[in-house]
Amino acid sequence: MVYYLIVCRSLTYAQRTAAALERAGITARILRSPKLIDREGCSHSVKVAERSLTNALVILNRAGLNPKRIFLQAEDGGYREVGL
Amino acid sequence: MIYLDSAATTLQKPPAVARAAAWAVGNLASPGRGGHLPARRAAETAFACRQAAADLFGMESPEQVVFTFNATHGLNIAIRSLVKPGDRVLISPWEHNAVTRPLHALGAEIMVAKAPLFDRQGLLDAFEAGLEADPAAVVCTHVSNVFGFILPIEEIAALCRRRRIPLIVDASQSAGCLPVRQGKLGAAFIAMPGHKGLYGPQGTGLLLCAGEAVPLIQGGTGSASALQTMPDYLPDRLEAGTHNLPGIAGLLAGLRYVTARTPETIGRREGALIRRAAQGLARLPHVKAFQARDPACQSGVLSFQVEGMDCEAVGETLSRRGIAVRAGLHCAPLAHENAGTLEAGTVRASVSDFNTPAEVDRFVWEVSRLVQSSR
Numbered sequence: 001m002v003y004y005l006i007v008c009r010s011l012t013y014a015q016r017t018a019a020a021l022e023r024a025g026i027t028a029r030i031l032r033s034p035k036l037i038d039r040e041g042c043s044h045s046v047k048v049a050e051r052s053l054t055n056a057l058v059i060l061n062r063a064g065l066n067p068k069r070i071f072l073q074a075e076d077g078g079y080r081e082v083g084l
Numbered sequence: 085m086i087y088l089d090s091a092a093t094t095l096q097k098p099p100a101v102a103r104a105a106a107w108a109v110g111n112l113a114s115p116g117r118g119g120h121l122p123a124r125r126a127a128e129t130a131f132a133c134r135q136a137a138a139d140l141f142g143m144e145s146p147e148q149v150v151f152t153f154n155a156t157h158g159l160n161i162a163i164r165s166l167v168k169p170g171d172r173v174l175i176s177p178w179e180h181n182a183v184t185r186p187l188h189a190l191g192a193e194i195m196v197a198k199a200p201l202f203d204r205q206g207l208l209d210a211f212e213a214g215l216e217a218d219p220a221a222v223v224c225t226h227v228s229n230v231f232g233f234i235l236p237i238e239e240i241a242a243l244c245r246r247r248r249i250p251l252i253v254d255a256s257q258s259a260g261c262l263p264v265r266q267g268k269l270g271a272a273f274i275a276m277p278g279h280k281g282l283y284g285p286q287g288t289g290l291l292l293c294a295g296e297a298v299p300l301i302q303g304g305t306g307s308a309s310a311l312q313t314m315p316d317y318l319p320d321r322l323e324a325g326t327h328n329l330p331g332i333a334g335l336l337a338g339l340r341y342v343t344a345r346t347p348e349t350i351g352r353r354e355g356a357l358i359r360r361a362a363q364g365l366a367r368l369p370h371v372k373a374f375q376a377r378d379p380a381c382q383s384g385v386l387s388f389q390v391e392g393m394d395c396e397a398v399g400e401t402l403s404r405r406g407i408a409v410r411a412g413l414h415c416a417p418l419a420h421e422n423a424g425t426l427e428a429g430t431v432r433a434s435v436s437d438f439n440t441p442a443e444v445d446r447f448v449w450e451v452s453r454l455v456q457s458s459r
Contacts, residue, residue, distance in 0.1 A: 010307050010320050011116040012147045015131040030127070032119045041310030044116065 002075060004053045004082070005045040006060075006067045007033055013065070014044035020063045026052045037071050037079050045071075086443045087408045090280065091229050091257060091385050091434035095408075097283045097334075098341040105285050105334035112329040116306030126329050133336040134319070137290050140343055141274065142265035150291040150322045151332060155256040156182040157300070158275030158291035161322055162252045163223065165298040166272060167192050171220035174249075176207065176235060177422035178228035181415045183254060187223070195219060201423045202376040204236045211240050221250050221272075226264065227257035230419045230432060231374050232358065232385030234262065241269040250295055256280060257383060259290075260342045261351040261437075266292050273297075281350070281436075282342055284335030287328050297322055350437045354384030357435045357444050362386050364448030370455050374423070374430070387430035390451070393458055395429040398451075402431075405450050409433050 008014035014030045021028035026048060033045040048056050053070075060067065070082045087095045108129070113122035115130045134146035143149055152158040159182045167173055169191040175183060177198050187194050197214045199206030215222070222244050226237045237253060244251040250272035255264050260281025266274055272295030278288025291297075299314045303324030308315045315321050342350065359382075362375035370391040376382035390398050399411030411431045413420050420426040433447060 009317050010147070010315065011127055012131060012134065012319055013317070015127065016146065030124075039310075040308040042116075042307050044307075 002050045003073055004048050004050060005033065005037065005071045005073060005079070006048065006056070007037065007043060007045045007069045007071065009043070009068050011044045014046050017046045017060060017065050017067070020059055020065060021046065021048065021056055024055070024059045026056050026059070028056070034079065037069070037081075085406045085408055086446060088433040088435060088439070088443075088447060089408045089410050090436035091432060092410055093279050093286060094281065094283055094436045094438075096436060096438035098337060100337040100341065101283055101285065101334045104337040105330040108330040108333035112333060114306070114326050115329070126327075129329065129333050129336060130327060133332050133339065136336060136339040136343065137292075140339060140347075141259075141292055142267040143292055144267070147318045148293045150293055150297075150319045151327060152275070152289035152291050153287055153328065154279070154289040155254065155275045155277040158273070158289050159183055159223075159252065159254060160186050161291055161297060161300045162273035162275055163187060163190065163221075164300055165296060166221040166250050166252065168220070172217060174211065174214040174217070174219040174222045176211075176224045178225050178230070178233060178235065178419045179223065179416070180225065180229055180254065180256070180419075181417070182256075183223050183225070184418055196418070198422060201231055201374065202233055202378070202381050204381060208236055208239050208243070211243055215243055215247050215249060218247075219249060221252060223252045223254065225254040225256070226262065227383045227385070228416070228419055229257050229385065230414045230416050230430065231387050231423065232257070232383040232434070233376065234258070234381050234383055238269065241271060245270045257385065261347055261354055261383060263347055266294060270294070278331065278335040278338065281347075282335060283338030285331045288331040288335045291322065293318055293322070299324065301325070345437065351383065353437060354435050355379060355382065357439055357441065358382065358384045358386050358433075360441055361433055361444045361448060364445065365451060368448075368452050368455055370459075371451065384435040385432065386434070387425070387432050388451075389425070389428060389430055390455060390458070395431045398431045398454065401454050402450055405453075407447050407450050
């Protein structure tokens, strides 16, 4: 299944991000960012379904929460950065 | 035992606090350090605690709530963040050594806004005059840990805002029993213990950060690990090393208790208890109780002296009779100097939400017995 990873600057930021999305009815799971997309070493991402990204970005923008970067995980397991 | 030393640490806690701390020992790992269940649970607990504190103290974001080991730890971070060696710093005359020692260690030029005990207007005038010297920062306690004097912190904060001078508030004696709202004060930092009015375990504290913070210690944060500098974002920037999760879990339970009861309700109850104690002591010969004329000026803390008796002897005798109080200088020699009690010290009784009028009456009766037997 294709999904997006919203990379956050800290665990607490990821928790705020996930909480804002969950409040709006979007399923959001926090996970440690895969090493492949983790430039600084050790970060947290919020995982959302492909269909939820547009809505999620609107909600986050409204809440003043800015994703650091966003990656698409394709079905082959690879990651592709998505322009914000 | 009747415990009247809550200004040092509250001993009676809501039962949920001990339950939460004990559960955490076997169930919570390190937040952010793994993706497994115990780490995730720990992260959820830490976040819930930050959020509860942010809501209670009017912080915009839970990221501004930093876990410390006590108020002293938070005050050291705040002072190091704002004060450079040689800087001029304005403080109240009621500060604890948790403020004055770090300032001395930094080589700051300390100015004291002096005014008599329980004189709110005099204190405001002294702050207004002191601010003319354009200090680099102001550090002010909300409530004196020796006398329970409630300082006019909102007015002092307004003076600081007008002059754009950063303010550090020591909320050690007010968090949990008086309204403390960062948004209203506009303080750069507010430091508080978790183990006093918030009813958390010892080894917990909170630093509310609205200003640029400088780490006191460096180390692992579970974030940006490839970098050799501390992260530039909160709370990670100030939280190096493993968290005290049992403490944080207990603190969360304490915060929920205070939120449900409300600080205003707790403060009113404590104020009424301490007035009862003060009025009882005032009726005794040879006893001097330091009571504010205006009840709105005094929290649940009361200092007293027994004429002709060493304060430590009074504390010892009361302890043998099952009353826990604290005697001496209470780590606040500046406050005693300002009140004229530096030489003799005082005995301090301080209450929590768990004390009762009957306990206060028994305390007064024991002091009266002590006075009679000493004559």
